[in-house]
Amino acid sequence: MKYYAGLDIGGSVARMKIESAEGNVIGEFYGTGGTMNTDGFELCNEKYRKFILPVLKENHLKAEDCVRICIAASGIDSKRQEEECMRSFTEMRFKQESIAVYNDCEIFLHMSSGPAIVLISGTGSIAFARGESGEITRCGGWGHVLSDEGSGFHMGMKVIKEAASHIDGRQNCPVLYQLFAEKSGLTTLDEINVFVNDCLMEKAEIASYSILAEKACIMGEEAGLKIIRECRDELFALVRDVYNKAGLHKYRGEEPIELWYWGSVLLKNKILGAELSQIIDREFPKIIIKVPELSALDTALELAKR
Template identity: 40%
Template structure:
């Protein structure tokens, strides 16, 4: 049977969806994910083969019958990694000219025809933009040590720092502090020190604290609100800097921690584009999202902020159908 395939693969899970040649749905498969940039080519090759072998077998499909496949994957951060990903699927029998491999954020650029931006704030963060000439630019997303500013990890880290300041008697955030204490079991600065040493480089537990910060902000905790506002400003900074690249006018500034003062002194940009927001923080945290929308209205008045109605998996399948039609 001739078919199309779309993949949405993150560090935790990998999803595959198939449609027939007439675009009727065949089905989907959920398996293990792979962070391609951190796990490397050999392990990535093994995991992707396992994922596709199981998915194809479930629906009795053969790779050589694939009319087009779009792989939206976490960790395709360079041309070399894109070529490695393509080679993995070529080895599995997919036709070379029928494979499209993109970063999972870059995928959303296909939602708009003209100039477009997309920024993701989930466990990590990143921004992509495509200008009128079709050139693609990237800002951020270089893991949670080098960047990922404004992400759930960043919010969680700032939240735990605030909790340490509360334990030290330096700030007042009773709502936030109670939530963090209950979630982590940390009650003293000594315990906080151990917690940080155990989890500082582990994205999941630190990123999970972002939900508690959002809840505390909704309940009126001023420190939590400030953390959310500051991290939203960092996401908008990714968008702003990508706009500068799209216009061929990079600012070459020292990386900023908080951008309110900077943006207050900048004239609005005339760039006309769609701005797609994705990721758990952008989509689920209303207060966070409203900060970005308000900044965009002031400084990017011709940019239309949107949230995709389809999942990344459905978008990947749609891109495969359209790109290889």
């Protein structure tokens, strides 16, 4: 049977959706993910095979019968990693000419036909842009130590630092502190210090505190709004920098530049999202902001069918 496949491979979870050449959805499948830039080829290759080959077998499909497969994979940060990912799929007998590999964060760029930008802020943050030449440029996304500006992790850290400063008598943010204490159960600087050091590499745990900034803001405390606006400005800087890096400041075309928003910070934090959009509208009148209607997995499948 001839078929199309889309994959969204994150660091923890891998998703695959398959559709027959006649347009019938065969199924959506889940497995263990892997990140090429940190796990390396051997481990990722093993994870890919353990996930994909049983799916094909259970559905009586052959890799060589795939018309096109689009892979949006975490950690595809270089040409070498793209080639390694492609090698993994050719070794599973997918035809090389049927394989398209993208960094999972850039996938939405390919829903635009002209110059475009993708801004993602969830647990981490990153921006991609495609200029008039078609070349794709990137800013940020180099991990929570080096970058991830304006991300859920960085917002969560700002919340924790403000709560710690309140205990230390250096800030006055009783609402934010109370929200933090209720969620974490931590009420002393020693406890917070141990917690942060233990969780420093657990980005999702730290990022889970980011929602407290908006809650404190809605309850009328300035500290929450300050954190939101600091992250807003960091995300604007990502857009500005990738815009210039891709040469879009020289763009003279009539069609607008599409900017795609993705990630929980941009889509769920209504204060940040609205204020950031206002600044972008003012500073970059050629940009129109969009939110993808499809998930990354469904976008990958749609690209496979093009």
